[in-house]
Amino acid sequence: MSDVAFEPGFSRSEALRRATQALKQAGHTEARGDARFLCLHLLGLTPTDLALRGDAPIGPAGADALTQALTRRLRGEPVARILGEWEFRGLTFALSAGTLVPRPDTETLVDSALRLGTVPSPTILDLGTGSGCILIALLGEWPGARGLGVDLSEDALSTARTNAARNGVGDRAAFLRGDWCEAVRGPFDLIVSNPPYIASGVIPTLSEEVRRYDPAAALDGGPDGLDAYRAIVDGLAARPGLLAADGALLLEIGYDQAEAVAGLGRDAGFRVAGIDRDLTGHARVVTLRPPFDVTSVGNKVVR
Ligand code: GLN
Numbered sequence: 428m429s430d431v432a433f434e435p436g437f438s439r440s441e442a443l444r445r446a447t448q449a450l451k452q453a454g455h456t457e458a459r460g461d462a463r464f465l466c467l468h469l470l471g472l473t474p475t476d477l478a479l480r481g482d483a484p485i486g487p488a489g490a491d492a493l494t495q496a497l498t499r500r501l502r503g504e505p506v507a508r509i510l511g512e513w514e515f516r517g518l519t520f521a522l523s524a525g526t527l528v529p530r531p532d533t534e535t536l537v538d539s540a541l542r543l544g545t546v547p548s549p550t551i552l553d554l555g556t557g558s559g560c561i562l563i564a565l566l567g568e569w570p571g572a573r574g575l576g577v578d579l580s581e582d583a584l585s586t587a588r589t590n591a592a593r594n595g596v597g598d599r600a601a602f603l604r605g606d607w608c609e610a611v612r613g614p615f616d617l618i619v620s621n622p623p624y625i626a627s628g629v630i631p632t633l634s635e636e637v638r639r640y641d642p643a644a645a646l647d648g649g650p651d652g653l654d655a656y657r658a659i660v661d662g663l664a665a666r667p668g669l670l671a672a673d674g675a676l677l678l679e680i681g682y683d684q685a686e687a688v689a690g691l692g693r694d695a696g697f698r699v700a701g702i703d704r705d706l707t708g709h710a711r712v713v714t715l716r717p718p719f720d721v722t723s724v725g726n727k728v729v730r
Pocket of ligand 1: 526527528529530533555556557558559560561620621622623644645646
C-alpha cells in the first residue's frame with residue numbers, strides 16, 4: 428500500500444503536499460498538521476526552511492524517511508511513535524514500547540508542582556515515571572533538586588535514564604525498579620505521579636492509537652480506575668517518613684476522579700491541599716499533604 432512513495436527529486440513543498448494529500452485521502456482528521464510535523468522532523472527543517480526554501484529537493488535520505496513514515500502513519504501508528512520521541516514542556520523525550528507518550532494534561536501537574544514551590548534543593552520522587560517526563564521537567568526547572576523515578580518496567584527505566592542524560596539532568600536523577608513506593612527510602616519533599624487511571628472496562632473504547640501503541644500498564648487503573656491511587660496513598664500512609672512533614676503529594680487524575688481520589692487521600696490520613704484544573708477546565712491534579720494522623724492509619728477517618 429505504498430501509494431506514498433516519495434522521490435528524491437521531490438521538492439520540500441511537493442513532499443508536504445503529497446503527504447498531506449495521502450493522509451487526507453485516508454480520512455485522517457489532522458492530515459495537514461501531521462504531514463507538516465513529519466516533514467519538518469524527518470527532513471530536519473525549521474518552518475522557515477520550509478517556507479523560504481520549499482523548492483529544495485528532499486534527496487534520497489529524505490525520500491526514504493518520508494516513505495517509511497507515511498506508510499506507518501497510514502497504518503495507524505501515531506506520529507509520536509513514528510518519530511520515537513515527543514515534546515513535553517519544551518524538552519524532547521525518547522519513547523519506547525514501555526512508555527506512555529507524554530500528554531499536555533501532564534504539564535498541568537508540573538505547573539502545579541512549580542507553583543507550590545518547595546525547599547531550596549528539594550528531593551523529588553516520581554512514581555510510575557515512564558519516560559521520566561515529569562521528574563526531568565521538574566529537575567530542569569529546579570537546578571538544586573535531585574530526584575528518583577520509579578517504575579515497574581525496565582524498558583521505561585532505561586528510556587527515562589536516556590532522557591535524563593539527554594536533557595542535562597542525568598547527574599541529579601536516579602531510576603529504580605519498584606512497585607510504587609515499596610522499594611523506596613525517603614524522605615522526599617515532593618512526590619508526584621501520573622499513574623494509570625483508566626477503568627479497565629473503558630480501555631476498549633479508547634482510540635486505536637492509544638490502545639495499540641501506549642502500554643496497557645500505563646493506562647489500566649483496574650476495575651474502577653483507582654487501583655494505583657489506593658496503592659500510592661496506602662503505601663505512603665504505611666511509610667510515614669517517605670513524604671517530608673511539610674512535603675506534598677501531587678497526583679494527576681482523570682477528569683471525573685477528583686472527589687474519589689481526594690476521598691482516598693483523606694481516608695489514608697492526608698489533607699487535601701488543592702485540586703487544579705487543566706487548560707480545558709477539567710480537574711486534573713489533586714495535591715495531598717501530610718501530616719498523617721498516625722492513629723488513623725488503618726482506620727478510615729473522615730474529615
Ligand atoms: N509519568 C509518565 C508520564 O506522565 C508515565 C505515566 C504513565 O505511564 N501512566 O507520562
